[in-house]
Amino acid sequence: MVQFFRSDNLQIAYIDQGEGEPILLIHGFASNHRVNWMDTLWVRDLLAAGRRVIALDNRGHGQSDKPHDPAAYGTPAMAADACRLLDHLGIERADVMGYSMGARITAFLALDHPERVRRAVLAGLGAGLLIGVGAPQPIADALLAPSIDDVTTPQGRMFRMFAEQTRSDREALAACILASRQVMTEDELRAIRVPVLVAVGTTDDVAGPPEPIADLIPDSRIFHIQGRDHMKAVGDRTAKKAVMEFLSEA
Structure with a gap:
């Protein structure tokens, strides 16, 4: 099921199923x-x-190449991987759905x-796209700690x-976490011209509320995942139902 292609001298894994x-x-x-x-x-x-479903492993993840240099990461570079995958498959235009970091890449x-x-x-990203999502260094430290028992912060323990x-x-x-948490400016959010659905859990304390970015993106709407x-x-x-309805619109 898993296939591979080259992007920016890295091997990127992906699946491509359906029509x-x-x-x-x-x-x-x-x-x-x-x-x-899955x-x-x-x-x-x-x-x-009835959709053709393509899903990749981002660089640093899954079966894709995993450089250890923060310079290899960055949201625009990861978005370019996604664009090159569409090129590789000969797809001119597609719906795109991302979760959390994937939502940042999608934006x-x-x-x-x-x-x-x-x-x-x-999905899973609201105000964090505009103002940032916490400090990346403590999460990096938690990932590199000798043991999870050495990690004391709740968010660090969650990601570890x-x-x-x-x-x-x-x-x-x-x-990756040290280099891939770029934010967007208000002007950049206003410049997004494709229809956007922002879906965030009502008890999600990582993503931030959806309103600050949805209010700036011209053609956007919000779904609160209760x-x-x-x-x-x-x-x-309920989020799946909302997404399916959004994607089915003309």
Whole structure:
């Protein structure tokens, strides 16, 4: 199922399944295409809806190459990987959905390559795209700590535990977190011209509220994922229904 292509001298892993209107899925930090999109049944449900589903492992994640130099990361570079995957597959334009870090990548893709994005779903990321999501250094320190027992901050423990669950390269993730949390300015958000759905859990204390970015993106709307935090929002049934309805619009 997993295939590979070259982007910026890195080998990037991806899946490509089904037929119909294409949708590109971009996973979150410390995750991969399987955990973010297959285990949550997103791939199954999108295929059942008649979509062609493409999902990549971002650089530093999953089965893709994992450089340990922070200079290899950065949201625009990761958005370029996604764009090159569309080039590789001969897809001129696709719907794009990202979760958390993947939503940040999706936003930069929509800004830098609007002709490639039909509709964009920014899930698990709200005000953090505008004002930032905490300090990356403590998370990098948590990832590189000798043991999770040495990690004392709640957010650091959350990401360290998740990285261990996904059997990730923690040194690559530390490099990624230090370089990939670029924010957008208000003017950049106003410049996004594709239709956007911002979907954030009501108890998500990582993403930030959706209103500060949705109020700036001209053609956008909000879906509040009731009672879901950052880790549980991604597979929520109500969010899936809202996304499916958004994607089905002309």
